[in-house]
Amino acid sequence: MASTATTGAQWADRFLAAALEPHRWGDAIRMMAEATGSRHGQLIGFGPGAAAFNWISEIDDSIVAKTAVMDLGAPDLNFRVAADRLPDRPDIVHEAHYDIARQSLRADDYLDLCADFDIFDGCQTRLMAGRNGMIGLALLRDSKDGRTTQEQRDQFAQIAGHARAAVRLQQAIEQQGFALLAGTFEAMDRACWLVDATGRIGGMTPAAEALLSTGRFRLNDGWLACERADESRALTRAVRMVVD
Template sequence: MGQLDSIDWDARFQQAALDPSGWLPVLRDMASATGSARGQLIGVGGPNAVPFNWVTDFPDEALSDFVRMDGGSPRINFRIAADLEFQPGTVVHEADYRRARGRLASDTYVDFCHDREIPLGCHTALIAEDQVMIGLALLRTTRDGVTTEDQRTEFARAARAARSAVRLQRAIEHQGADLVTGTLEAMAADCLLIDGFGRVGSMTPGAERAIAEAQAIRIVDGMLGGATPPTSRRIAQALRAVLAGNDPARVALGGGRRLELFALARREWALSFSPQVIAILRDPQAELGREVAAVARDFGLSPAEAAVTRLLVGGLDRDAVAALRGVSAGTLKSQIKAIYQKTGCAREAELVALVAGLNR
């Protein structure tokens, strides 16, 4: 063990946290130091069940197959199933895997490991909290054989350093989230930031108020949901799609309100603690009210003129506006003329464009 003891895992893994492109090299060194074919760092949890899965010298199609089979589920994955019996930080290995295989719902992952030559090895949970697990593993072939006690001891030594590195990188990614939050607070929209595990992080004050009211959206166990179970399922499906790709998604919330989800730029080799999706709560009536209030403030409209502006911009014709306001057609015409004079508009289309563009 003398040569292995000379490996400074703390320095190696810390460097990976500071320069995440170094994760694969240090995982490869860990595998080599323990006589294993491959090293792995994996994140499990959230709508996108496997936010990241880094395996050394493993084909991309195999990683895609793992996601398609829902490989992060303890129902089919004997490694994750075995891990449920132990406290985080325990080194779980082949003897534990054998017991777990008898409890699986199918042999899909067992067959996958056989075909991809990774049936043996050991692993440990570096982080297991808030329905999120980040695991470190040695993936071994039948030729590598079952892990020895010495190999597991060396793996545990590497794992301690990896755990500190993961926590360091998580802190760095959270700092990035704080910077994004500062930008969001300057926006008029009600926004929430969501990380790669589907957990809500920072949000604007308007979004906080919407969460407190719980009429359109709410947060349950750190996850964004709707006012009803069907709406929560639609939000989860939309979030899963945005995390898996880059296309935006929209979810109707009722009452004319909607939730828009957009993917943020993703840093390569991020551990998924950084914001990866921005969710924008749209309430057309509330937004229109804010926009009209801004026009009234900036152009000196009276309360009556502001009310007329809101109804016109909301799509009502003049007869409907007059009826709702309880005024004659002549009075309404005079009010609209005053609105045009104050705002510099010549027709309703220009007024609509002014209101819509003032806060953009």
């Protein structure tokens, strides 16, 4: 598969869309795989609250049933988990680390799965990790793709930064609402407004605040408005479509 040129801003927008509309994670993961010349992309979560972060692009649905009966989080079964726990592992774990990890497996269950779906190669990184679980991002490559190159891993690392920001944003939305979002929004470089169920603005990014200073947009009793009445009406309709 040929790589496609996508700018950092485009990746940021793509993953921001996934955080705000979680069904779009599948598209973001698929595009990541295509951009790196990989057969599949994967977002995977272990632990409480991580169920929403489990996506694999372009793979046979039968893998769901086969993995359901495995303990994928066990490092003595899953060489990808074992590789992630190697001492002095880099941020991007890849095939060289998988080679080491496979030597200490106690059973072939996950190896058989990888053979069935042709997903032995690839690379991975942690997006978030703590005592209660982990969320990771990975490329799963088939025999035609071959092993990852340094260039592909560098591109994956760049994309992973945007995915990490999106995971944090989605968790903030789902778990702690406006209070935590205020801090999350401060770190975002896109113009975004957070609206409550009534359509009033509850928070905004620095870029959105700067946009207000240009005069084209303004806050009117907590509502986002424009200089022109027809634009304000169109904006109000758009907001209502989101919150209704």
